[in-house]
Amino acid sequence: MPERKVLTGNHAAAYACKSVGVEVVAAYPITPQSPVVEKISEFVESGELPNTQFVTVESEQSAISAVVAASQMGARVFTASSANGLAYMYEILCWAAGSRLPLVMCIATRALGAPWSVWTDHQDAFSVRDVGFIQQFVESNQEAYDTVLMSYRVAEDPRVYLPAFVSYDGYILSHTMMSVQIEDDDKVREFLPPLKPHIHLTDFENVHSVNPVTPPGLTVRPEGNTPGYYEFRYSMQKAHEYAIEVIEEVAKEFETKFGRAYGNGIYKPYKADDAEVLIFAVGSVASESRGVVDTLRDEGIKIGLISLKLYRPFPIQHLRKAFNKAKLVVVFDRDVGYGMEGILAAELKSALYAADHRPIIRGFIVGLGGRDITADQLINGVKKAIEEQDNREVQLDTHVDFIGLQLNELGFKKEEI
Amino acid sequence: MVRTEQDIKLEKKVSQTILASQQTPAVGEAGHTGEWRTKRPILHTEKCLVVKTGKLTCNLCWLYCPENTVSRSIPPKFNYDYCKGCGICATECPAHAIEMISEKEAPSCEGNEGGN
Incomplete structure (x- = not known):
């Protein structure tokens, strides 16, 4: 039976990670994001997430690096951040998108320093506009939970293979309690089949390196590294263009299965x-x-x-x-x-x-x-x-x-x- | 020109096929990068856990080598054509079976003999 709980936005996102059964989580605390990973770490500690590895790291750059690496091993991964922490992740966000890794991360939006502010605005989420992630904004804690579920489905779709952000306002959602329906794990599994990764770094008989230096010209080599950088980036742009129809399709399926809709999944009139x-x-x-x-x-x-x-x-x-x-x-x-x-x-x-x-x-x-x-x-x-x-x-x-x-x-x- | 159905099909195929740049180990533009090496790893097989157990067990040298120049074999072998002598294998080896010796003192090492 689905369970109704009173949760903050951060905890709603953590419960979404539990529902989808994330396998590797790495994050570094920053206000107002911290409770999302604290809750996941509680789930891991209490045995409620037996198949999840929580990696403690020394910075946001390490956090995103750890989940990018885990994603390249074929794991379903999650991280979250805010403002300056997100800015510190910037470089690796580009690597995640450039490798078309289906990772999902939450942004509890917060104003970027300077001067220091821990309160909400959307500058941080918009500052990572061009890294190549799918980006979504939500208005309620239930929408945060549901959008994380839908994001994994979209990100892992072989027609898409793009990482996704789910942004919710710091404090206004991240620390405010609302009623949230947590769905049955079995039902979520039906909606979200196991991940089929396109990079398999655990295939030791067939060792590959990922993202070698790719020269400006087209380099056709039997060992890989084809096509060129330009073609990869073209492919990424096209994946974005055609992701819209997948996002709409997934939103419709979500509505049929769980009975909740957020406009057409694109905008809410x-x-x-x-x-x-x-x-x-x-x-x-x-x-x-x-x-x-x-x-x-x-x-x-x-x-x-x-x-x-x-x-x-x-x-x-x-x-x-x-x-x-x-x-x-x-x-x-x-x-x-x-x-x-x-x-x-x-x-x-x-x-x-x-x-x-x-x-x-x-x-x-x-x-x-x-x-x-x-x-x-x-x-x-x-x-x-x-x-x-x-x-x-x-x-x-x-x-x-x-x-x-x-x-x-x-x-x-x-x-x- | 408005895109035709074929154009759209092609775009979708490209976006779903060209996913991540991957490469198998190969000769790079820089040729035999082992020539850059100032220190060379040598294996003391009597200390090596893989040799001692006769199983592919530890193999941390193979796992951590950033250039894929250590083999996953019994005993592990170094590909001196491409080993740049960074010493990560020696640092990671829990049995201290890998020693980094100066190239000046090393015996001539043509080809890919590996080991000690």
């Missing part, structure tokens, strides 16, 4: 059908926006939300459809592409550039370093965007709006300048 104004956001910002949509609907504004679940591969075709009626899209980014604008806003603009219907896209930055995002702030942002949507001067302006700054209290007053 909320009151979006007849919406003239749509909010676009991920994670905690999206969940905060749900209440904002309700409030503004009561005021008579035809507004809805597109909460993005799958960030990489970026679901361009899906987003063109999702926004094909809206007049205005308000993007709330809990991150900045420094010197440009919010990362989601920039990417949405890029995705819709060639679309038949191009809504006005207005981006705002919110809640960096865990600054509380209030419903009122989001409502004011939406109203400002509605008011200024036809103002050509505003559209042409390139400054980026930050919502919720408290410059006044620091003595910066416009009227005194």
Whole structure:
């Protein structure tokens, strides 16, 4: 029988690892991720995960190196990190993706230093955008549990073979209790068959090295090392492009088997059908926006939300459809592409550039370093965007709006300048 | 040109086939890298656990060699054509059966004789 437990986001992720039967876990503690690996280590210690090896390491770079190595031996592996720890993993994340290893890792999102902050924003998750991982954001602890299950299924699919991130907001999910349904191990096993690894470093009769120096030109050698680097990277891009249909398919199967769905597995629409104004956001910002949509609907504004679940591969075709009626899209980014604008806003603009219907896209930055995002702030942002949507001067302006700054209290007053 | 069905099939095939760069041991661009060696590993077979037990048991020298130049055999043999003399095998050997000796003092070692 499935079990209902009251769990934090971190513990939901740990229970997901237990359900899928991870074989090797290596992680280094960092706030707010630490409890996920502490819980897994408890499972290993108590014998609840008899076939799991927990490797203690001295840093995040070692943690990801250990799971990459274990994955190359054919094990199902897991790790997790946050912010600066994730940044320290950066190099090896590229090796994981470049070897197309089906590892799954959680990011309990946290602001990157400097200055030190342990609170949530999405800068860390977006900073690893281009390493080649599948990237997903979730809004609840149940969604974190379910998305880890689905991620293993997608990552290990021979049509995909890509590592995957599951990102949940530090504290807002990682340390907040919610009701989570833990599924039967047998049922999870039916959904997630045993891993069929494509690298077998345990085949001692047929010794291989992985990832030798690959010259710029195409080098055809009988002993391997073909094709060239360029072809590997092309293959990775294509794997991303075609992973979207697998992700959708897996989400459908998950719904049939377990009865839970998160939109189409790509994005979660909320009151979006007849919406003239749509909010676009991920994670905690999206969940905060749900209440904002309700409030503004009561005021008579035809507004809805597109909460993005799958960030990489970026679901361009899906987003063109999702926004094909809206007049205005308000993007709330809990991150900045420094010197440009919010990362989601920039990417949405890029995705819709060639679309038949191009809504006005207005981006705002919110809640960096865990600054509380209030419903009122989001409502004011939406109203400002509605008011200024036809103002050509505003559209042409390139400054980026930050919502919720408290410059006044620091003595910066416009009227005194 | 819009991609045809064949284009899509080809792209999918590529994305599902070209997965990870793997190579069997082979002569690299640098040729016989054993020439870089300043110290050479030699095996004292009387101490070696594999030789003593007559079984492929320990073989840590083979497992840890980053260049795959130690054989998984009884006794383990070194491929001096490619052994760069890093000494990891000697460090890992629990029986201290591998000694690193200076190339200047080593007897001439043509070909792939291995052992001592």
